[in-house]
Amino acid sequence: MARLDLSIGSVDLTRAICDIASVSGEEAELADAIYAEIAPLAHLDVHRDGNTIVARTGLGRSQRVVIAGHIDTVPINGNVPTRDVTVDGERYLWGRGTVDMKSGTAVQLKLAAELVAPRVDITWMWYDNEEVDSDLNGLTRLARTRPDLFAGDFAILGEPSDGQVEGGCNGTLRAVVRTHGVRAHSARAWMGENAIHRAAPILSRLAEYRPREIAVDGLVYREGLNAVRISGGVAGNVIPDLCEVEINFRFAPSRSLAEAEEHVRRVLEGFEVEVVDGAAGARPGLDAPLAQEFLAAVGAEPRPKYGWTDVARFAAMGVPAVNYGPGNPSLAHHDEEQVSYAQIEAVEQGLRAWLTAS
Amino acid sequence: MARLDLSIGSVDLTRAICDIASVSGEEAELADAIYAEIAPLAHLDVHRDGNTIVARTGLGRSQRVVIAGHIDTVPINGNVPTRDVTVDGERYLWGRGTVDMKSGTAVQLKLAAELVAPRVDITWMWYDNEEVDSDLNGLTRLARTRPDLFAGDFAILGEPSDGQVEGGCNGTLRAVVRTHGVRAHSARAWMGENAIHRAAPILSRLAEYRPREIAVDGLVYREGLNAVRISGGVAGNVIPDLCEVEINFRFAPSRSLAEAEEHVRRVLEGFEVEVVDGAAGARPGLDAPLAQEFLAAVGAEPRPKYGWTDVARFAAMGVPAVNYGPGNPSLAHHDEEQVSYAQIEAVEQGLRAWLTAS
Numbered sequence: 086m087a088r089l090d091l092s093i094g095s096v097d098l099t100r101a102i103c104d105i106a107s108v109s110g111e112e113a114e115l116a117d118a119i120y121a122e123i124a125p126l127a128h129l130d131v132h133r134d135g136n137t138i139v140a141r142t143g144l145g146r147s148q149r150v151v152i153a154g155h156i157d158t159v160p161i162n163g164n165v166p167t168r169d170v171t172v173d174g175e176r177y178l179w180g181r182g183t184v185d186m187k188s189g190t191a192v193q194l195k196l197a198a199e200l201v202a203p204r205v206d207i208t209w210m211w212y213d214n215e216e217v218d219s220d221l222n223g224l225t226r227l228a229r230t231r232p233d234l235f236a237g238d239f240a241i242l243g244e245p246s247d248g249q250v251e252g253g254c255n256g257t258l259r260a261v262v263r264t265h266g267v268r269a270h271s272a273r274a275w276m277g278e279n280a281i282h283r284a285a286p287i288l289s290r291l292a293e294y295r296p297r298e299i300a301v302d303g304l305v306y307r308e309g310l311n312a313v314r315i316s317g318g319v320a321g322n323v324i325p326d327l328c329e330v331e332i333n334f335r336f337a338p339s340r341s342l343a344e345a346e347e348h349v350r351r352v353l354e355g356f357e358v359e360v361v362d363g364a365a366g367a368r369p370g371l372d373a374p375l376a377q378e379f380l381a382a383v384g385a386e387p388r389p390k391y392g393w394t395d396v397a398r399f400a401a402m403g404v405p406a407v408n409y410g411p412g413n414p415s416l417a418h419h420d421e422e423q424v425s426y427a428q429i430e431a432v433e434q435g436l437r438a439w440l441t442a443s
Numbered sequence: 444m445a446r447l448d449l450s451i452g453s454v455d456l457t458r459a460i461c462d463i464a465s466v467s468g469e470e471a472e473l474a475d476a477i478y479a480e481i482a483p484l485a486h487l488d489v490h491r492d493g494n495t496i497v498a499r500t501g502l503g504r505s506q507r508v509v510i511a512g513h514i515d516t517v518p519i520n521g522n523v524p525t526r527d528v529t530v531d532g533e534r535y536l537w538g539r540g541t542v543d544m545k546s547g548t549a550v551q552l553k554l555a556a557e558l559v560a561p562r563v564d565i566t567w568m569w570y571d572n573e574e575v576d577s578d579l580n581g582l583t584r585l586a587r588t589r590p591d592l593f594a595g596d597f598a599i600l601g602e603p604s605d606g607q608v609e610g611g612c613n614g615t616l617r618a619v620v621r622t623h624g625v626r627a628h629s630a631r632a633w634m635g636e637n638a639i640h641r642a643a644p645i646l647s648r649l650a651e652y653r654p655r656e657i658a659v660d661g662l663v664y665r666e667g668l669n670a671v672r673i674s675g676g677v678a679g680n681v682i683p684d685l686c687e688v689e690i691n692f693r694f695a696p697s698r699s700l701a702e703a704e705e706h707v708r709r710v711l712e713g714f715e716v717e718v719v720d721g722a723a724g725a726r727p728g729l730d731a732p733l734a735q736e737f738l739a740a741v742g743a744e745p746r747p748k749y750g751w752t753d754v755a756r757f758a759a760m761g762v763p764a765v766n767y768g769p770g771n772p773s774l775a776h777h778d779e780e781q782v783s784y785a786q787i788e789a790v791e792q793g794l795r796a797w798l799t800a801s
Contacts, residue, residue, distance in 0.1 A: 255630060259679055271691045272613060272750035273773065274654070274667035281670035281688070285646035292640040296632070309632035312639035313679055318672025321617055321691060321720070325671060330639070333629045333679060362679070392630035415631070 087118045091198040095433045096178060096426045099191040102156075103182045104166045109157040109221070112136040112213040116156060119194065119211055128201040129209075132234065136213035137223035139234050140197055142206045148375060149206040149236065151404065152436075153395065154190035154243040155215030155223070158182040159418050170423065177423040185216075185417035188424045189243025189410030192433045196440065203440040205375075208237060215395065219364070224398055232402075239375035240399040241436075244390075245412030248428045248435075250380060251390035252304050252369025252407050254397055258334045258345045259313075259362040262287050262353055268319065268326040277324035281317045284328040288312065290352055291332065299337035302369045304389040306337035310352065331361075335391065338366035338400075367397040370405025382439035383409070409435070445476045449556040453791045454536060454784045457549040460514075461540045462524045467515040467579070470494040470571040474514060477552065477569055486559040487567075490592065494571035495581030497592050498555055500564045506733060507564040507594065509762065510794075511753065512548035512601040513573030513581070516540040517776050528781065535781040543574075543775035546782045547601025547768030550791045554798065561798040563733075566595060573753065577722070582753055586760075597733035598757040599794075602748075603770030606786040606793075608738060609748035610662050610727025610765050612755055616692045616703045617671075617720040620645050620711055626677065626684040635682035639675045642686040646670065648710055649690065657695035660727045662747040664695035668710065689719075693749065696724035696758075725755040728763025740800055741767070741793035767793070 087105050091098065107115040116136035124131045129140040136156070158181050167180030178188070190211060197209045212223030219225055227234060244251075264284045269277025296308040310332065317328030332353075336345040342365040350358050370376055371387055380387060390396070390408050399406035411428040445463050449456065465473040474494035482489045487498040494514070516539050525538030536546070548569060555567045570581030577583055585592060602609075622642045627635025654666040668690065675686030690711075694703040700723040708716050728734055729745055738745060748754070748766050757764035769786040 257630070257680075270750065270773075270776075271667065271669055271671055272615070272693050274669050274693070275665065276773070279650075279669055281673050282646060282650040284673075285643065285650045288640060288643035288646055291637075292643045307633065309629065311629055311632050311637055311682055312676070313629055313681060313683060314676030315639050315642075315686065316674055316676075318670075318674075318689065321671055321689065322615075323671060324669055328673065331676065331679065335630050335632070392628065415628075415634070418628075 086121065087114060089118045089122050091122050091194055095192045095195050095429050098195055099183065099188040099429055100167050100178055102187050102191055103180050106161060106165050107157050108160050109214050109217040112157050116213065123197065126198060129197065132231065134227055134230060135223065137227055138211045140209040142203065144202065144206050146204070146206040148238045149208060150375065151208045151210060151235065151237040151240040151399065152193055153210035153212065153240065154186055154193050155213070156190055156211050157213050157216050158185065159216050162420050164420060164422065176426045178426065179423035181422055183424045184245045184412030184422045186244055186410055186412070188412055188429045189245065189432065192429065192436060193243055195433065196436055200440055204442060208234060224395055235399070235402050235404065237404050239373055239379070240396070240404045240406035242394055242396050242406060242408045243410040244394045244408040245410050245414045245417055246390065246408045247413050248411055248431050250383065250385040250387045250407050250409050252371050252387045253301065253338045253367040253400065254390040254392065254394050255306055255308070255335045255337060256340065256342060256345055256366030257364055257393045258336065258342065258349060258360060260332050260349055260358050260360045262330045262332060263357045264328045266324065266326045269324045271322045271324055274324050280325045280328040284330055287330050287353060287356060294352060299339055301337055301339045302371055304369045304387060306389045307391060308337055309335045336366065338368045341365060364393055365397060365401065366393065367400030367406060370400060370407065373405040376405055376407065379439050382442055383435035444479065445472060447476045447480050449480050449552055453550045453553050453787050456553055457541060457546040457787055458525050458536055460545050460549055461538050464519060464523050465515050466518050467572050467575040470515050474571065481555065484556060487555065490589065492585055492588060493581065495585055496569045498567040500561065502560065502564050504562070504564040506596045507566060508733065509566045509568060509593065509595040509598040509757065510551055511568035511570065511598065512544055512551050513571070514548055514569050515571050515574050516543065517574050520778050522778060522780060534784045536784065537781040539780055541782045542603045542770030542780045544602055544768055546770055546787045547603065547790065550787065550794060551601055553791065554794055558798055562800060566592060582756055593757070593760050593762065595762050597731055597737070598754070598762045598764035600752055600754050600764060600766045601768040602752045602766040603768050603772045603775055604748065604766045605771050606769055606789050608741065608743040608745045608765050608767050610729050610745050611659065611696045611725040611758065612748040612750060612752050613664055613666070613693045613695060614698065614700060614703055614724030615722055615751045616694065616700065616707060616718060618690050618707055618716050618718045620688045620690060621715045622686045624682065624684045627682045629680045629682055632682050638683045638686040642688060645688050645711060645714060652710060657697055659695055659697045660729055662727045662745060664747045665749060666695055667693045694724065696726045699723060722751055723755060723759065724751065725758030725764060728758060728765065731763040734763055734765065737797050740797035
C-alpha cells in the first residue's frame with residue numbers, strides 16, 4: 086500500500102495524493118492510505134464508511150466546524166503523474182486533481198494531523214464519488230447512515246476558489262423541452278409538420294434571455310439559462326416529428342428549486358417542459374458569527390460561487406457553509422489543470438491562522 | 444432459380460416479382476428470372492449489365508420510346524410475402540414493392556413480351572439500386588458504359604403516380620448549416636458563446652419561409668425548404684460550441700441546381716452553408732409531340748411529380764420523360780405499402796392502348 090507522510094509540506098502532499106490516481110469509483114487505494122495515517126492519531130475519533138473517512142476532535146469546545154474535501158477526480162487524460170511547471174517565474178503543480186481538489190484536501194490532511202488542539206472542535210470529512218451522480222456521493226451515503234456526523238456551526242468545503250472565499254452556490258436545473266410534429270416525405274413537406282421548425286421560438290427565447298444578477302446576503306450571483314444539447318430528425322428526406330432541446334438553468338440561491346422550475350416554465354410557456362434533474366443552491370451564510378471570524382482571519386474578500394458544490398448539502402441541513410480552496414475553478418476538469426504553489430501555501434496558512442487564533 | 448410466366452395477368456405478375464425479395468444490392472435472383480424470360484424473345488435485342496437488363500425492339504420505326512422501371516426495393520419490414528386485402532370492396536395487393544415499383548415493372552415486363560410489333564420502337568430498361576446512392580444506380584453505370592442505349596424521343600418511368608401522368612420532377616438539395624461558439628462550463632456561461640442559441644435565426648427563417656408554387660410548362664410545382672436534422676451539444680453542463688442544421692430544399696425544375704443553391708444561400712445569408720448533396724429536377728416535357736399523343740391515349744390529366752425520380756436523368760440527356768405507374772406515391776416506402784388491382788390493370792391498358800394505336 087502507498088504510504089503518505091502528513092508532516093511534509095502541503096505542496097509535496099498534494100503531489101503525493103495526486104499521483105495516487107483516484108478517479109470516481111476507484112478511490113480505495115487513496116482512502117486506505119489516508120485511513121492508515123489518520124486512524125492512529127490520538128486526538129481524532131475516526132469513522133470510515135466505504136471510501137469516506139470522518140475524523141473528529143473531541144475537545145469540548147463550544148463550537149464545531151466541519152471541514153470537508155472529496156478525494157476523487159474526473160477521468161485522467163494523460164495528466165497523471167503530476168509535473169512541476171514554471172509560468173512567468175511562478176511555480177505550478179500540473180495534473181489531474183491538482184485544482185479539483187486534492188490541493189485543498191492535502192491542506193486539510195496536513196492540518197488534521199498537525200492541529201491537536203484547535204480553537205474550535207473540527208469534524209474533518211474526506212469523501213468519495215463527488216464527481217459523479219449524487220446518489221453515489223459519499224456524503225449522500227453518510228447523511229443516511231450517520232446524519233449526526235454533520236452537526237456543526239459552520240462548514241468549509243475545500244473546493245477550488247482561487248484562494249478566496251466563495252460563499253454559497255448557485256442551484257442547477259436541467260430540463261428537456263420538446264416539440265412534436267408529423268412525419269412526411271420531404272418531397273411532400275406540406276403533408277407533415279416540422280418539429281424542428283417549431284423549436285425556433287425555444288432557441289429565440291433562450292438567445293434573447295437576459296440572465297439576472299441577484300444579490301443574496303451581500304454577494305451577487307450571476308444566473309444563466311442555456312441550451313446544452315439539441316437533437317431532432319429521422320433521415321435526410323423525412324420531415325421530423327420530434328425535436329428535443331436540453332436546457333440548463335443555473336439559478337441564484339435566493340430561488341428554491343420549485344421557484345427555479347416555475348421560472349423556466351414561464352420563460353418557455355407554451356412548450357412541453359420535462360425537468361430531468363435539479364439541485365437547489367445555497368445561500369452564502371456569511372452572516373454567521375463563525376463565518377465573519379473566518380473571513381477576518383483568512384483576510385479574504387468573499388465572492389459568490391457559481392458552480393454547484395456540496396456546500397448546498399450543508400446549507401440544506403442548516404449548517405452555513407463556504408468554499409475555500411486553492412486553484413482556479415476555471416481549470417477544474419481541464420486537461421491543463423494546474424495550481425500555483427503559492428496558493429496552496431496561502432490556503433494552508435489561512436486555515437491554520439483561523440483554527441489556532443486565540 | 445425462380446421462374447416467371449410473363450403471360451399471366453399483371454396483378455399476378457406483380458405478386459410473383461414482389462415475392463422474389465430484391466432489396467437494393469440483392470437483385471440478382473430477380474434479375475436472373477427476368478433475363479431468363481426476356482433473353483429468348485425473338486423480337487427483342489437484349490443487353491445485360493450486372494442486374495440491369497435492356498431489351499430493344501428493332502422495327503425501324505421513326506420514333507423510339509424508352510420505358511424503364513427499377514427492380515429493387517427499400518428494406519423489407521415484415522411485409523414480404525405479399526397479401527391480398529380488400530378495403531371498402533376494392534381489392535389491393537399489399538407488401539413491399541407493390542407500389543414502389545414492382546407493379547409498374549410487372550406491367551412493363553408483360554407488355555415487353557406481348558407487344559411484338561408496337562407502333563414505335565421501344566427500349567425497355569429494368570435496373571437495380573435505384574433506392575440507394577446515385578453512384579450505385581444501374582442507370583448511372585449504364586450511362587457510363589452504353590450511353591447509346593438511352594437514345595429516344597420520349598421516356599416513361601413506371602414510378603408510382605396513382606395511375607396518372609406525373610410530369611418532370613422537383614430537384615433536391617441537401618446542405619448543412621453550422622453555427623460555432625465557445626465552450627465553457629454552464630455554471631459560468633458568460634465565459635462561452637452558445638452555438639445552439641446562435642442557430643435560432645436559422646430555425647426562424649425556415650419556419651417563416653413560404654415555399655413557392657411555380658408553373659413550369661403548364662404544371663405547378665410546390666417547393667419546400669425544411670430542416671431534416673439538427674444536432675449540437677457536448678454534455679449537460681457545457682456551453683455548446685457547435686450546432687448543425689441539415690436542410691433539404693425541394694425545388695421546381697425551372698431552377699438549376701446552381702440557382703437552387705444560390706436561393707438557399709440567400710435565405711440563410713450570414714450563416715455557414717455547406718452543400719452536401721444535390722440533383723436538378725426535370726421539366727415536364729409535355730410539349731413533345733409524343734408526350735401529347737401519350738396523354739391523349741391514356742386519357743390522363745398530367746400532374747407535377749414532387750419527388751425526385753430518374754426522369755431527371757433522361758431530361759438531362761435531352762429525352763423528355765414522365766412518370767406513369769400504378770400506386771399512391773404516399774405509400775412508397777411505407778410499411779402499409781399496397782396497390783389496387785384496378786390501378787395496375789388501368790396502367791397496363793393505358794400503356795397497351797398507346798403502344799398499339801394505329
